Amino acid sequence: MTDGPDLVVAGAGGGLAGALRAAELGLSVLVVEASEHFRRGNNTSMSTAMFPGAGSRWQRDEGVDDSPERFVADIMAKTRGQADPRLARTLAEVSAPLVEWLADSAGLPLSLVTDFNYPGHSVLRCHTIPGRHGSGVVDHLARRVAEHENIELLAPARLIDVLSEEDTVDGVRAAVVRYPDGTEEEIPTRAVLLATNGFGADADLVAKHLPEISQALYQGSDQSLGDALRIGEKLGAATGFLDAYQGHGAVSASAGTLVGWATIIHGAFLVDLEGRRFGNETRGYSEYAAELAARPGSTGWIVLDETIFEQCQPFQDFRDVVSAGALVWADDAAGLAAATGLPAAALEAELATTQAIARGSQADEHGRTHWERALSGRLAAVRVVPALFHTQGGLLVDEHAAVVDHDDRPIPGLYAAGGAAASISGHGAAGYLPGNGLLPAFGLAYLAAGDVARRLNSNTAS
Numbered sequence: 001m002t003d004g005p006d007l008v009v010a011g012a013g014g015g016l017a018g019a020l021r022a023a024e025l026g027l028s029v030l031v032v033e034a035s036e037h038f039r040r041g042n043n044t045s046m047s048t049a050m051f052p053g054a055g056s057r058w059q060r061d062e063g064v065d066d067s068p069e070r071f072v073a074d075i076m077a078k079t080r081g082q083a084d085p086r087l088a089r090t091l092a093e094v095s096a097p098l099v100e101w102l103a104d105s106a107g108l109p110l111s112l113v114t115d116f117n118y119p120g121h122s123v124l125r126c127h128t129i130p131g132r133h134g135s136g137v138v139d140h141l142a143r144r145v146a147e148h149e150n151i152e153l154l155a156p157a158r159l160i161d162v163l164s165e166e167d168t169v170d171g172v173r174a175a176v177v178r179y180p181d182g183t184e185e186e187i188p189t190r191a192v193l194l195a196t197n198g199f200g201a202d203a204d205l206v207a208k209h210l211p212e213i214s215q216a217l218y219q220g221s222d223q224s225l226g227d228a229l230r231i232g233e234k235l236g237a238a239t240g241f242l243d244a245y246q247g248h249g250a251v252s253a254s255a256g257t258l259v260g261w262a263t264i265i266h267g268a269f270l271v272d273l274e275g276r277r278f279g280n281e282t283r284g285y286s287e288y289a290a291e292l293a294a295r296p297g298s299t300g301w302i303v304l305d306e307t308i309f310e311q312c313q314p315f316q317d318f319r320d321v322v323s324a325g326a327l328v329w330a331d332d333a334a335g336l337a338a339a340t341g342l343p344a345a346a347l348e349a350e351l352a353t354t355q356a357i358a359r360g361s362q363a364d365e366h367g368r369t370h371w372e373r374a375l376s377g378r379l380a381a382v383r384v385v386p387a388l389f390h391t392q393g394g395l396l397v398d399e400h401a402a403v404v405d406h407d408d409r410p411i412p413g414l415y416a417a418g419g420a421a422a423s424i425s426g427h428g429a430a431g432y433l434p435g436n437g438l439l440p441a442f443g444l445a446y447l448a449a450g451d452v453a454r455r456l457n458s459n460t461a462s
């Protein structure tokens with residue numbers, strides 16, 4: 001028995017969902033959060049708030065035929081079979097119950113995104129909130145946590161260690177927290193959820209595991225310092241997929257904000273400084289980070305038109321890019337070339353070629369087949385740079401989000417979610433499916449809460 005909380009959740013991103021779920025199941029919860037600025041500084045708050053849910057009631061209402069099996073097939077196709085099948089299945093199965101729970105119990109105003117589909121999802125599957133921004137998700141859940149009588153949130157307070165009872169089934173016995181003044185506190189508990197994200201902010205770890213993107217802008221939380229890896233490995237945890245990451249090929253160079261791949265999906269194209277396209281943009285934005293990084297100057301321009309400009313208005317990030325003055329406008333390709341400094345002949349040729357491809361009169365040499373429509377009327381361009389958003393490798397977990405050792409045995413009481421855990425994106429950047437950052441963050445936190453409740457209840461009963 002302990003006198004502390006039933007569960008300590010480290011990290012107030014996806015971890016907030018774990019805290020709310022655990023409290024709903026009758027547990028007392030302490031959330032420790034390293035940064036007082038987490039509501040705007042963590043990855044969840046920076047995200048586009050896209051949650052995949054395979055088989056949700058919103059999909060049924062729209063007549064979308066989806067299932068966990070179909071989602072697993074999409075994950076396996078995108079990762080070329082590299083994703084951990086147990087975790088892929090687990091997360092696909094929890095995805096619809098999770099979005100419905102987030103709406104019904106946590107009160108998030110979610111709905112299905114129907115105005116476009118992300119590359120790699122064979123059906124409309126992403127759910128989001130108005131504004132399509134993660135800050136709204138974190139604000140909302142943090143408010144719910146603050147209101148809950150069984151949850152306490154300590155911030156700033158950094159989890160620095162987890163102590164365990166060796167050779168007993170109880171496993172975890174305490175969480176050790178450090179406060180900004182340097183004092184440390186040992187908090188007795190039987191379960192710890194590591195929801196501290198990955199190691200994107202640790203330049204040495206990024207250089208070691210992700211050299212192809214180590215020179216790019218890092219766009220994620222400054223608190224993603226690899227704490228879960230250190231703590232988990234000390235307790236004998238197995239790790240995996242440390243070379244996996246989510247990149248992005250569309251961060252505005254001048255605004256530092258996400259332009260968004262919805263531009264591309266609606267028909268925009270991406271050129272390098274020579275004014276030339278260099279691939280099939282619709283394969284995915286994550287892999288495009290390294291591809292853009294390899295172009296001259298590690299930069300490029302997304303070319304769009306007024307229709308796409310209007311279609312992207314639902315995204316707060318896109319509106320912020322516009323407000324920052326990052327878009328340049330012109331009446332035609334020659335004017336756009338003058339405004340951007342791109343070679344006019346190349347840009348005019350690419351525009352004409354993409355228009356012909358979109359109208360079906362010629363095939364794309366890069367293999368892109370999805371063209372919503374040909375660009376027309378006034379044109380705009382925005383300069384983009386590649387970015388590392390977050391790492392996707394970490395502690396290996398089982399179907400209950402329990403951290404496992406090198407023999408695949410759960411370490412009793414130790415759980416991991418989100419960037420702290422190895423995800424379902426395979427190796428490298430190309431396996432990342434949109435939404436598969438938030439799904440492991442929220443889905444594993446949700447499952448961990450359920451497992452802690454089961455364990456503690458069965459201990460009480462026996």
Ligand SMILES: Cc1cc2nc3c(=O)[nH]c(=O)nc-3n(C[C@H](O)[C@H](O)[C@H](O)COP(=O)(O)OP(=O)(O)OC[C@H]3O[C@@H](n4cnc5c(N)ncnc54)[C@H](O)[C@@H]3O)c2cc1C
Binds near residue numbers: 043197
């Ligand atoms: C710009 C951007 C857009 C994105 N868009 C999407 C999207 O639309 N859909 C999607 O699925 N994914 C998206 N992602 C990825 C997604 O945001 C992340 O995968 C997800 O939010 C990770 O959640 P998390 O809980 O692991 O990390 P976080 O949300 O970063 O939360 C971790 C928390 O732990 C705290 N912390 C760190 N160390 C400690 C410690 N030792 N003790 C206590 N607290 C600690 C941090 O301060 C932080 O608040 C995006 C990412 C970025 C950067």
